[in-house]
Amino acid sequence: MSTIPADKTNPWWREAIIYQVYPRSYLDTNGDGVGDLAGITDKLDYIAGLGVDIVWLSPFFKSPMKDFGYDISDYCDVDPLFGTLADFDALVDKAHRLGLKIMIDQVLSHTAAAHPWFAESRSNRDNPKADWYVWADPRPDGNPPNNWLSVFGGPSWQWDTRRRQYYLHNFLASQPDLNFHNPEVQQAQLDGLRFWLQRGVDGVRLDACNFHFHDRQLRSNPPATKVDNMMATDVNPYGMQAHLYDKTRPENLAYLKRIRALLDEYGAISIGEVGADDSLAVMADYTSNGDKLHMAYSFNLLTPDFTAAHVRQQVEEFEARVQDGWASWPVGNHDSVRVMTRWGGGNAPPALAKLVLAMQLSLKGTPCLYQGDELALPEADVPFELLQDPYGIAFWPEFKGRDGCRTPMPWTADAPNAGFTSGKPWLPVAASHVAAAVSRQEQDPASPLAFARRLIAWRRGLPQLRRGGIAFFDAPEPVLALRRGLAGMPGVLAAFNLSNEAVGFEWPEAADAQDLDGHGLPGSRNGAEIKLPPYGAWFGTVKAA
Numbered sequence: 001m002s003t004i005p006a007d008k009t010n011p012w013w014r015e016a017i018i019y020q021v022y023p024r025s026y027l028d029t030n031g032d033g034v035g036d037l038a039g040i041t042d043k044l045d046y047i048a049g050l051g052v053d054i055v056w057l058s059p060f061f062k063s064p065m066k067d068f069g070y071d072i073s074d075y076c077d078v079d080p081l082f083g084t085l086a087d088f089d090a091l092v093d094k095a096h097r098l099g100l101k102i103m104i105d106q107v108l109s110h111t112a113a114a115h116p117w118f119a120e121s122r123s124n125r126d127n128p129k130a131d132w133y134v135w136a137d138p139r140p141d142g143n144p145p146n147n148w149l150s151v152f153g154g155p156s157w158q159w160d161t162r163r164r165q166y167y168l169h170n171f172l173a174s175q176p177d178l179n180f181h182n183p184e185v186q187q188a189q190l191d192g193l194r195f196w197l198q199r200g201v202d203g204v205r206l207d208a209c210n211f212h213f214h215d216r217q218l219r220s221n222p223p224a225t226k227v228d229n230m231m232a233t234d235v236n237p238y239g240m241q242a243h244l245y246d247k248t249r250p251e252n253l254a255y256l257k258r259i260r261a262l263l264d265e266y267g268a269i270s271i272g273e274v275g276a277d278d279s280l281a282v283m284a285d286y287t288s289n290g291d292k293l294h295m296a297y298s299f300n301l302l303t304p305d306f307t308a309a310h311v312r313q314q315v316e317e318f319e320a321r322v323q324d325g326w327a328s329w330p331v332g333n334h335d336s337v338r339v340m341t342r343w344g345g346g347n348a349p350p351a352l353a354k355l356v357l358a359m360q361l362s363l364k365g366t367p368c369l370y371q372g373d374e375l376a377l378p379e380a381d382v383p384f385e386l387l388q389d390p391y392g393i394a395f396w397p398e399f400k401g402r403d404g405c406r407t408p409m410p411w412t413a414d415a416p417n418a419g420f421t422s423g424k425p426w427l428p429v430a431a432s433h434v435a436a437a438v439s440r441q442e443q444d445p446a447s448p449l450a451f452a453r454r455l456i457a458w459r460r461g462l463p464q465l466r467r468g469g470i471a472f473f474d475a476p477e478p479v480l481a482l483r484r485g486l487a488g489m490p491g492v493l494a495a496f497n498l499s500n501e502a503v504g505f506e507w508p509e510a511a512d513a514q515d516l517d518g519h520g521l522p523g524s525r526n527g528a529e530i531k532l533p534p535y536g537a538w539f540g541t542v543k544a545a
Contacts, residue, residue: 209272215245287325513540
């Protein structure tokens, strides 16, 4: 259970650990096959028992569920699928009694097409909300005003017969983009944030936070100088453009300052999702000077690239660009193939999950864990006929979408649907997940779950890992070698073998180190020689520099 104080003058969030819950798939308490807020409340003791500090809840607001809650039709109410406002209040109350903070997902850049704002906006060109969304006339030949593309495929413009104009949608056509150049839109979204802050929310995760503003001149994007698919599949042409004009506009910085000022009124925190051509630069801009986001994360460690050079490059480049900002380094979430499969292939051993967690908890930044990764769950194989994700349906079969990482959480191995629901689950429960259910892992002291609990508690006792500086050392691929240091304290050295083959190397800086307990991670040192079995790691301390 967390002991981090909720003092807004103390950057406690830099030392915290975030745990993401995808509500549809956590626990269903009413038998409709979809997880709900009551289910999350029921499992808060489990979450607190992991030792994490912040619970990030993916959207549970009213929605037609075209994108499973990331298309909101009422920002200030709970969708009946998940429960009621009273259920949410009960969740927050129990979380706070357990020492947990609650962070909610806020999707500000776009709404559902079913939102009353959009219904009014599209009704004609003269209504009070006519300018609340991004509308544009067609070109003389009837084509959209420019070449902007949707993240989910195809043009990001949809023709509307009512206004005889195109509207912008950076994601699904049923997710029209709001016009943040309109001050009324900015204020409406701030009012929605205030509604939840007044209910006791401790933080917000800002979805697609660099998509708020668009280029007023609607200039076309140029071709990309290199194809970047860090936030889009490689069969999607979205990565072939340099996204100069459809997102990451300079006006967004002033709006993020307005959000920060509101959050500061309540002592609440923020984390922003950044999907950009140069995500590290945007993360640095958005978290600098203590007047915008508290922290940001990108898709840069959510790719298949699992090399020491790649991990080192992401952290070092961010550190070089940022003055006083802060990063979060997730390796899994609801949009990415589960890390066990993405980095370990089809039959990755549990040792990989332990190695990845140890590495993640050793990087400078706030770790963000995704539900089920503490169980070492692999990506589930969802057949086409059971797919729910419109992204996957559009790009099948080369890209299967995001359903494989969103399948239900397995709680009890010998219960129907692994204890997730008494009904038919909205996505199937994978057989490989049943075998890794919480009920089984809690009986095994060598399980990934038991290891996660031990390692998180161990990190809490090492301020060097929570808030110290970071430096990397040259080591042979696939070894990631680093030092975390804090003034007046011994430095912590760590070496991680990111492969399934044993490796050894000479590390002069480790010659006089004192070994630290790796809590079951295999690895050893003899003088300056480090030996790491497959997916092994070694920790040690050295005198302060």
